Amino acid sequence: MRKRASIKDVAREAGVSVTTTSYVLNRKSNVRISDETARKVREAANKLNYVPRMSARTMINQKSQLIGAIIPQTGSSHRLMFDNPFYGEFLSAVECEVRERGYHLLVSGTGPNQDYSSIAQMRDLDGIIILGTYPCEYLDELKRTGIPVVLVDAYIRDHYFHTVSIDDRHGGYLATNYLIEKGHRKIAFIAEKLRGYGIHEQRFLGYRDALAEAGIDFDERSVYAADVSYYSSFQLAQVFKEKSQGETGVFVAADIMALGFINGLRAQGWSIPEDLSVVGFDDVFLASMCLPEITTVHQDIAEKGRQAADIVISAVENGAKRDIILPLYIVERDSVRDITVREE
Amino acid sequence: MRKRASIKDVAREAGVSVTTTSYVLNRKSNVRISDETARKVREAANKLNYVPRMSARTMINQKSQLIGAIIPQTGSSHRLMFDNPFYGEFLSAVECEVRERGYHLLVSGTGPNQDYSSIAQMRDLDGIIILGTYPCEYLDELKRTGIPVVLVDAYIRDHYFHTVSIDDRHGGYLATNYLIEKGHRKIAFIAEKLRGYGIHEQRFLGYRDALAEAGIDFDERSVYAADVSYYSSFQLAQVFKEKSQGETGVFVAADIMALGFINGLRAQGWSIPEDLSVVGFDDVFLASMCLPEITTVHQDIAEKGRQAADIVISAVENGAKRDIILPLYIVERDSVRDITVREE
DNA sequence: CTCGCATCTTGTAACGTTTCAATAGATTGC
C-alpha cells in the first residue's frame, strides 16, 4: 500500500518541473514540449502509476467531470423507484453516454429534506439530469447556481431548463383511440392520483381528447388511481371489479401498473383481454415478457436517457439550449380484444 | 446567477476569521466558540447560501464521502445490465443506504479499457462496491490503493476484500433437488457459458451435487448456455427443443434467463409446466409477475445491496473486515409440475 | 558581438477548505 503519487513525485522522477509535467500529461497544444522531455514524463507517470486527482482539478477550473442524475423514489422506503423498470432502462443509457463522453455519473434519490441543489453545489456537478416533477423551490435554487439542468418528463415551462420529453397527451390519445378503434366505448383510465400536473395528468388529457373526438361522454367514475407500482395496481383490480361501470377497455398510464392490474384482475378470476382490454404506456421491456403481452404506447426509453446525457454535456461544453420531444407510437400486442368483429 | 459564496465570504460577512467559521460550521467539539459568534457565523452562512465544496475538503482529509458502484455491462453495447432487473433492485438498495449514511454514490459500468481502479483513485472514492467477477489485474491494483472494496457475488478468496455473497452452490442444489423431489429424473441445466469460476459455475456444481445425491447420472448434453439476457435465452428455446434429451425439468441459473426461455418455449408451442418444469434463480420481482409465476431460488437482493453498502461504509469508518453470506430458499410457484402423482 | 526571436522550461499564485500551533484577553490562585 504505497503512498499515492502526486504530480510532484512524477516531476521529481522525470527530473523536470511540475509545470512541465502538467503540460505533458494534459497534452496542451499551445505549449511546446520536446519529445525527449515528454517521453521522460510519461515514463515517470507510468512507473509511479500516477492518476490525477479530480478534486484538485475541480478546485481550479470549477469543472468536476461529474454529471448528477436525480431519480424519484417510492414514498415510504426512500429507495429509488427501480421496481419500475423504466428507471433502470433510462439510467443505464445515461450512464453509458456519460461515460463515453469522459464524465462520471453520480446517482441520487431525493431524500425527505435532501435538496439536489446542494448536492449539485457540494459536488460541483457540471450538469444535472432530473427525472420527474419536483417542488419548484429546489429548481429555482438550482437555476441560481447556473448549472445546466435537463428536466426529463417534467412539465415545467422555463427558458433556463433544457428538457427531454414525449408528448404525453398525444400518447394518451393514441392509447385511448386505439381502444376506440377496436370498438370499445366504455373505457376506464388508471393512473397515479391526478395532481393537476405531470405526465399522468397529460396522459389523462389525451384520454379525454380521444373520448371527446369519438363523441363518448366522459364518466368520472371510470377514473381510478393507484401508486405507480405493481402491487398498488394489483390491489386496485379488486376495487375495479367491484365498482366497474361495465367498461370493456382500460388505458393504464404506465406499463408497470398495467401489468399489476392485469395480474390482479386474473387473481379475481378475469381473463385478459377476454373480459377487459388493456393498453399500457412506456413499452418497458416487461411489457413484452408477460402474458398476455401488453399493447402499449411505445417510447424509446434508452434514447431518452442518451438524449438527456447528450444535452446536459453539450450544454456544459458549449452552452447550447435544447428541448427535445421524442416520438411515440402504439405497439400492438395481445392485451386488447377487437370487439368490432362481433358487430358484423 | 450570483457568484458562489466561499467560506471566506461567510467569514467576512460574519466578521470573524475563516478558521472560526470553519469551526462553527463543522461543530468541532474540541474547540470552544462563544454562542454569539456561532450565531453570527450561522446567520452569515445562511444568508449567503453557503455550501462547502467537497473537492476542497477531499484534498485535505483524503475523504470524498463518495462510494463507487461498479456494475457489469452487456457485451456489445456498453450499457449497464439493467435489462436484468437484478441490478436495479440491487443498486436501489445501495443508493438508499449510502445516502442515509451521508455519502453519495457514483455508478459506473466497466468500459473496454476503463479500469475501475483509476476511477477510484481519480475520484478519491472512500470505498467501492464491485458486482460480479472481473479480471484480477484491476483488483490487485485496487488492493494496492488501500481503498475498502466489497466484492459482491465474486468467488475470489483474498483476505483483503470484503464480500457479500450467497451460497450459490447450495442454491443450485436447492433448485435441482426441488425438481428431483417433484419426480424429475432428467433435468437440464441452463446458464451463462461456464468459465470455471463465478456464480453460474457454482450453481452448476450444486446442480451436480443434487444429481449425484439422487443417483442420477450427469449428462453433458443436458447443459445449455446462453447470455444472461432475456433474448438470448428466448432464442435458446429453439435449440433446446431440437436437441432435447427428453428432459422433464430444467434449472435455469437466472430468472431473467428462465423467463426468456419459458417464453421462447411457448413461442415454439410448448406449455410450461406441462411440457417442461422450470426452476429459476434470484427471485427477481419479474419472477412473480409473469405467467406462469416462476418457482425459483429466492435471495434477498435488496438486503444484498444494503449489506454491501453497510460493509463498505463501516470499513471506511472503522476498518472492520466482514464477509457475509445471505440465506437462500426455494419459493414454490407455478412453473414446476409434480410428476410423482402420476406414479401413484 | 549583440540583438531579436524561436523554442523549451519553470516559479509562483491561486482554487477552498481544514488543522496546527500560537495569540490575546480574562480570570484565578497565591
Place this chain on the structure above:
DNA sequence: GCAATCTATTGAAACGTTACAAGATGCGAG
C-alpha cells in the same frame, strides 16, 4: 501584583493541481 490557567479566536501552512507570466537556451541575422 505576577504567574498560571482557561476561554475564545486567529494566521499560516497544507492538500494537488493548473495557468500565467517570466526565465533560459540556442540560433541566425546584422
